[in-house]
Amino acid sequence: MxxxxxxxxxxxxxxxxxxxxxxxxxxxxxxxxxxxxxxxxxxxxxxxxxxxxxxxxxxxxxxxxxxxxxxxxxxxxxxxxxxxxxxxxxxxxxxxxxxxxxxxxxxxxxxxxxxxxxxxxxxxxxxxxxxxxxxxxxxxxxxxxxxxxxxxxxxxxxxxxxxxxxxxxxxxxxxxxxxxxxxxxxxxWHAHHIAERYGLFTMIVLGESVMSATSAVRRAVDADYAGGDLYLLAGGGLLTVFAMWWMYFASSAGEFLDSTREGFLWGYGHYLIFGAAAAVGAGLALNIDALTDEAALTDAGAAATVTVPVAVYLMAVWALHVRPHHRGGWGPFLFPAGATLVLAATVTAMPVVATGLVTAGLVAVGVLRERAAERRAERARAERARAERSGGAAA
Structure with a gap:
């Protein structure tokens, strides 16, 4: 060895x-x-x-x-x-x-x-x-x-x-x-290999959450419950899990895992990411059960089983993935704001749908910011190229 x-x-x-x-x-x-x-x-x-x-x-x-x-x-x-x-x-x-x-x-x-x-x-x-x-x-x-x-x-x-x-x-x-x-x-240890291993496990746990929610939808349909609120809840749940996947893989952690200290903080912090991702699946299934009166929880209690782990996930991804890549500007504050909105969704009429919309909104803003940064980089390259051509012509 x-x-x-x-x-x-x-x-x-x-x-x-x-x-x-x-x-x-x-x-x-x-x-x-x-x-x-x-x-x-x-x-x-x-x-x-x-x-x-x-x-x-x-x-x-x-x-x-x-x-x-x-x-x-x-x-x-x-x-x-x-x-x-x-x-x-x-x-x-x-x-x-x-x-x-x-x-x-x-x-x-x-x-x-x-x-x-x-x-x-x-x-x-x-x-x-x-x-x-x-x-x-x-x-x-x-x-x-x-x-x-x-x-x-x-x-x-x-x-x-x-x-x-x-x-x-x-x-x-x-x-x-x-x-x-x-x-x-x-x-x-190899930084990019570790980042890939954690990413794969995150992906699998999120997939397990989708499977858990899908099983709950199937049970509701088998029980002849086919109300529109069931499909809205299922859509909101899928939107949430899809957004969770997108946010995690929006940036590569291997780029900043350049020390043992960073590795410890990043690796240990994933207890929150893995745990929250697993809990979201249980929460989605529980909210579907609540529609068919199979859960002994209040509406706010059932909503919290989704909103709380999603908020924890957002804060953990922000701390471990977003902040190391973005040291300045207002962008890094989007995730704490999003987590706050998700928690506030607990008391709304359709908390899972609201959670899906908030997390999807975070993804959309992130994509727009990334596209804007790419355009700025392209303009900067074009300006440098023009400056080099002008300098060469003058010489």
């Missing part, structure tokens, strides 16, 4: 990484489904708390392998087998989602998480022994992961009222392991 070149050209996701992402989205779909069900029952505290807890496990399991495979990817048989073990751990975790929501029983979630962690520890030890990551770096990662995972197993023994506050502490310790490891010696 050797370190990859940070400037390697045409560094793209491998078929193994694509398969890895698709399997992890199975767990995301399970979590989103339980979020939808518990919100429909009028139990938002249990729904949101369990969602954030379990989603952290699947997100962090995905993160650990993604950054490792960006820096070291021999693509040999042992590496492929260990990757499939991590996938198995994710599927075990997915099987434990329902007990975690229903009975606050996180045993199977922790078992799946432990399988993923042990497999990743073996990869870091292999990298350390091969000298790919440096012995101290590889050992620091392996030791940190092992210690924190031991604490997660002990966490299961705590009383339920202690688990939530201790969870926050253990999550912070988990997040600190890469920070400590990279301080010993930065790994050779």
């Amino acid at each position: 050797t370190a990859r070149d940070t400037n390697e050209p045409h560094r793209t996701a491998t078929p193994l990484e694509l398969f890895f992402d698709l399997c992890f989205v199975v767990a995301v779909a399970q979590i989103a489904g339980e979020l939808h069900e518990y919100l429909a029952q009028g139990r938002p505290a249990t729904a949101v708390g369990s969602f954030l807890t379990v989603f952290f496990a699947i997100w962090w399991g995905w993160m650990g392998f993604t950054w490792f495979s960006s820096a070291f990817d021999p693509n040999d048989v042992p590496f492929r087998l260990v990757t499939l073990v991590i996938v198995t751990g994710a599927l075990v975790l997915a099987a434990g989602v329902r007990p975690a929501f229903e009975e606050h029983d996180f045993a199977l979630v922790v078992v799946g998480y432990t399988v993923m962690r042990l497999a990743l520890i073996s990869l870091w030890l292999r990298a350390a022994c091969a000298g790919a990551a440096g012995r101290r770096t590889g050992r620091t990662f392996a030791a940190g992961l092992a210690v924190v995972q031991g604490l997660w197993c002990a966490w299961l023994l705590l009383p339920e009222e202690w688990q939530r506050p201790v969870f926050v502490l253990l999550a912070l310790l988990d997040l600190a392991v890469p920070v400590l490891g990279e301080r010993v010696r930065p790994t050779s």
